[in-house]
Amino acid sequence: MDRAITISGVDKTYVGRQGQAVPALSGMNLHIGAGEFVSLLGPSGCGKSTLLKIIAGLTRPSAGAIRIGADSVSGPSDFASLVFQKATLLRWRTILDNVLLHADIHGGRNPENIALARSLLDLVGLGAFTNAYPDELSGGMQQRAAIVRALMSRPELLLMDEPFGALDEFTREALNDMVLRLWEEERKTVIFVTHSVAEAVFLSDRIVIMGARPGRIITVMDVDLPRPRPENIRTAPEFYQLVAKVREVMGGTH
Amino acid sequence: MLSPKPELMQPAVHSAADKATAAVTKDDAMERGHPRWLAVVLAIVLPIVVIAVWQFVYDAKVVSPLVIPRPLDVVTALWSGLVDGVWWRHIAATIQATVLAFAVGFLAAIVVGSCFAFSALARETLYPYIIAIQSFPKVAVAPLLVVWLGYGLAPKVAIGGLLAFFPIFTSTLAGLLEVDRDEVDLFKSVRARWYHQLRYLRIPNALSYIFPALNVAAVNALLGVIVGELVGTDAGLGYLISQKSFLGDTAGVFGVLTLLALIGVSMFVLIRLAERATKFSR
Numbered sequence: 001m002d003r004a005i006t007i008s009g010v011d012k013t014y015v016g017r018q019g020q021a022v023p024a025l026s027g028m029n030l031h032i033g034a035g036e037f038v039s040l041l042g043p044s045g046c047g048k049s050t051l052l053k054i055i056a057g058l059t060r061p062s063a064g065a066i067r068i069g070a071d072s073v074s075g076p077s078d079f080a081s082l083v084f085q086k087a088t089l090l091r092w093r094t095i096l097d098n099v100l101l102h103a104d105i106h107g108g109r110n111p112e113n114i115a116l117a118r119s120l121l122d123l124v125g126l127g128a129f130t131n132a133y134p135d136e137l138s139g140g141m142q143q144r145a146a147i148v149r150a151l152m153s154r155p156e157l158l159l160m161d162e163p164f165g166a167l168d169e170f171t172r173e174a175l176n177d178m179v180l181r182l183w184e185e186e187r188k189t190v191i192f193v194t195h196s197v198a199e200a201v202f203l204s205d206r207i208v209i210m211g212a213r214p215g216r217i218i219t220v221m222d223v224d225l226p227r228p229r230p231e232n233i234r235t236a237p238e239f240y241q242l243v244a245k246v247r248e249v250m251g252g253t254h
Numbered sequence: 255m256l257s258p259k260p261e262l263m264q265p266a267v268h269s270a271a272d273k274a275t276a277a278v279t280k281d282d283a284m285e286r287g288h289p290r291w292l293a294v295v296l297a298i299v300l301p302i303v304v305i306a307v308w309q310f311v312y313d314a315k316v317v318s319p320l321v322i323p324r325p326l327d328v329v330t331a332l333w334s335g336l337v338d339g340v341w342w343r344h345i346a347a348t349i350q351a352t353v354l355a356f357a358v359g360f361l362a363a364i365v366v367g368s369c370f371a372f373s374a375l376a377r378e379t380l381y382p383y384i385i386a387i388q389s390f391p392k393v394a395v396a397p398l399l400v401v402w403l404g405y406g407l408a409p410k411v412a413i414g415g416l417l418a419f420f421p422i423f424t425s426t427l428a429g430l431l432e433v434d435r436d437e438v439d440l441f442k443s444v445r446a447r448w449y450h451q452l453r454y455l456r457i458p459n460a461l462s463y464i465f466p467a468l469n470v471a472a473v474n475a476l477l478g479v480i481v482g483e484l485v486g487t488d489a490g491l492g493y494l495i496s497q498k499s500f501l502g503d504t505a506g507v508f509g510v511l512t513l514l515a516l517i518g519v520s521m522f523v524l525i526r527l528a529e530r531a532t533k534f535s536r
Contacts, residue, residue, distance in 0.1 A: 093458075
């Protein structure tokens with residue numbers, strides 16, 4: 001069954017403080033194939049996060065619809081998992097307990113999901129930190145735990161809302177590499193919100209460039225870099241050319 | 255299905271940036287460091303100096319012994335009060351009333367705090383009055399409470415409970431309401447029901463607010479009880495203080511004050527231990 005994501009005619013309008021209509025998204029149309037890695041790139045206020053929340057089923061669009069395969073999105077489901085800019089780990093739970101939140105809410109812990117949690121934590125290099133508390137971990141380590149937590153419900157779609165926006169450049173690149181390896185391994189559909197051009201180019205199959213006020217799609221660019229992408233592609237001339245090209249298009253959005 | 259492939263992520267894991275920020279250091283404190291022994295030595299020397307100065311002031315006879323007693327007399331008063339057994343009745347009365355006041359204030363604060371947290375109507379209607387009561391000097395109603403509730407345990411528990419109520423009430427309310435927007439979205443995105451959100455998010459969050467407030471509440475309970483005992487009862491350390499000062503037994507007053515300090519410190523230690531035993535102080 002095709003689990004492609006179709007965004008058709010999505011508008012989102014908020015009601016402002018004085019009761020006026022504040023358009024956040026206008027006339028969004030986008031088709032994202034199953035297993036595709038798509039980045040939403042744009043300045044703050046362009047509605048990237050709003051779109052992500054609508055796809056996640058957390059917010060309803062004012063008009064239009066999101067379909068996954070043939071089904072309309074009407075609320076949150078196990079199909080999609082969210083990763084936020086802040087790791088949002090619960091500070092009174094250990095890393096393992098945080099990762100098992102989904103299990104605690106749905107049907108409880110069993111040897112199978114505990115084993116999955118441990119193996120995923122091993123995979124992202126947190127195997128030695130299962131009993132640590134979030135405040136004992138660096139920002140990058142916390143974010144890795146948050147990614148593991150998102151994977152625990154075995155989602156087919158990963159929605160990542162500027163997950164590395166608060167991290168320093170080196171940690172960000174290390175986590176970009178990690179996400180890319182995970183994705184090459186699993187081929188989940190990923191929608192990745194960012195305002196880093198380099199990050200978007202490095203990770204994505206396609207980059208959706210958005211403009212602000214109201215949030216809208218300016219253009220969609222294909223990233224024709226080879227897969228699997230080695231880490232040193234960041235220094236390749238074609239990488240720079242793509243970054244420059246994206247910047248050029250974005251120049252008109254500010 | 256994801257399978258473990260530990261070798262996959264190893265380079266990313268041990269990045270220098272991670273290690274540098276993983277450990278929380280104490281070096282970023284604003285002041286310059288001092289050797290640990292200095293603090294210990296000073297902490298021991300300080301009371302010795304205070305008692306020496308005290309003894310000196312007494313010997314110099316600059317103030318009447320009615321104002322400041324001899325340090326040794328305080329020890330004697332404390333000793334005889336405890337060994338003769340006259341004070342134990344009062345100690346028991348104060349501790350009993352304090353524990354009851356704390357329990358009453360705690361339960362009421364949790365119940366009312368939760369009602370406020372879950373009902374915007376209750377919050378908006380009653381909050382101005384809660385603020386009014388909170389800003390009111392509550393010990394001022396102590397004599398009235400004695401008139402209403404009689405001579406004995408009830409007025410002490412009422413004042414102590416009232417004073418213990420507010421810190422726990424405000425932290426319950428804040429802890430249940432002040433959860434992060436992203437945290438709420440996280441729970442919604444995994445289709446958590448309201449009771450999941452309560453159990454896994456709001457109650458633990460509230461506990462992390464409530465524990466630090468318990469110390470203040472316990473001290474407040476003791477304060478309220480002592481005020482109640484000063485105003486009108488025939489038992490308790492507050493009663494003992496008013497008796498002793500009426501008789502001009504300043505050494506006895508100092509002795510009782512020492513006991514109160516000990517009770518206060520014991521409460522602090524007990525609550526700290528309880529806080530340590532749970533993980534919600536994080």
